Amino acid sequence: MKKFITAAVCAVAALCICAQAAQPAPTQAFYAADYADVLSAETEQYIVDYSNALYDATTAQVVVATVPDMEGAEIREYGLSLARDWKIGSESDNGVLILLALSERQVSIEVGYGLEGALNDSKTGRFIDEYAMADLKKGDYDAGLLNLYKAVLQEVYQEYGLAMPEGVEPVQTGESDSGSTDIGSMIGAFITILVIAFLILGTSHRGGRGGRGGGSNDGTGGVGPFLGGMFLGGMGRGGRFGSGGGFGGGGFGGGGSFGGGGSFGGGGSSRGF
Structure with missing residues (x-):
């Protein structure tokens, strides 16, 4: 019986190790992890440069990751696990992960607790629909993800009351709301x-x-x-007609992770294309 229990524990441990190994590690550049090889070098550099600038100004982090497949995982769970493992965001839980799964043809946005007021579920879903979906359906993943990244980047800057850096063409994220x-x-x-x-x-x-x-x-x-x-x-x-989600600071808590504390994960949305 003791041998059986030992073998079972080893098997479970092996499964856990395999499950962890199925998820990629963050790249050295961190902010752009193109494991599905769908982003141009220019887009990757753009994301890295402006995410670094965002972090310097606010400590918030926006990461774009692509994977060839998720090996049967559900994209929200996969994205949330990835964001936790990579520790996206600072102690204010102010991280965002934009994830594309190529084989499953799905895209998601995972939002840390500290930015849920600015990027609620409704808004992140609308961002995907308006700024990424048309390009993703055509197979232009580079354009779709770049446009989605710009929309999220602008929203985070607005949340902190800061103007976008020079050289960034603003995405009109408020068109539908206005x-x-x-x-x-x-x-x-x-x-x-x-x-x-x-x-x-x-x-x-x-x-x-x-x-x-x-x-x-x-x-x-x-x-x-x-x-x-x-x-x-x-x-x-x-009250208002057709108003979008209002900006809010969100409750900042320590931890530097997306989930942190029980079964609750960050907000966000996902879509298939």
């Missing part, structure tokens, strides 16, 4: 005008008729107040 907000503002203005018109119409009918009960007999007297209460109340409850 566009939906503009549409919402137009709808809100139209509803307000409509409500005011009904209110004026209802008031004029009540003032012009002194019949019993002081109301209007044409059925419009109650419409204005009803619509006014309904729409104005709805606007008060609804």
